[in-house]
Amino acid sequence: MNNKEFKKRVNHFFKVEGIDSLSILDDEPEPFFSKNYCHCCKNQLAGDRYSCNGYNSKTKEIQENYEVCQDCIQYIYNNILPVKN
Numbered sequence: 001m002n003n004k005e006f007k008k009r010v011n012h013f014f015k016v017e018g019i020d021s022l023s024i025l026d027d028e029p030e031p032f033f034s035k036n037y038c039h040c041c042k043n044q045l046a047g048d049r050y051s052c053n054g055y056n057s058k059t060k061e062i063q064e065n066y067e068v069c070q071d072c073i074q075y076i077y078n079n080i081l082p083v084k085n
Contacts, residue, residue: 001043003081009041010072019054019063022076031070038069040076 001009014020022040031048038049049067056063071082 001041006041006071006075006082010075013040013042014054017054017063018056018058020057021055022052022066022068022072023055024073025051025053034067036067038072039066040068040072043069043071 014022031050033047034049035046036049037044048070050070050073052066052068054063054066055061068076074080074082
């Protein structure tokens with residue numbers, strides 16, 4: 001997927017889930033290997049995932065149990081897009 005599509009998917013995830021931010025769970029700061037797709041960008045390739053929670057400022061609630069890939073974490077936390085060869 002190209003970077004334009006990646007950004008579109010990440011933005012769509014935040015909009016559909018109604019969250020303003022995404023945080024890695026403090027008790028699980030290390031990634032784990034998963035064959036499941038990334039909840040954020042919908043990448044279906046197996047790889048490292050981080051357990052995350054989202055925050056919905058409208059409802060003031062934490063939304064739990066997202067599995068998010070390294071590319072999404074880098075983009076969300078540092079505004080760094082995945083490197084495409």
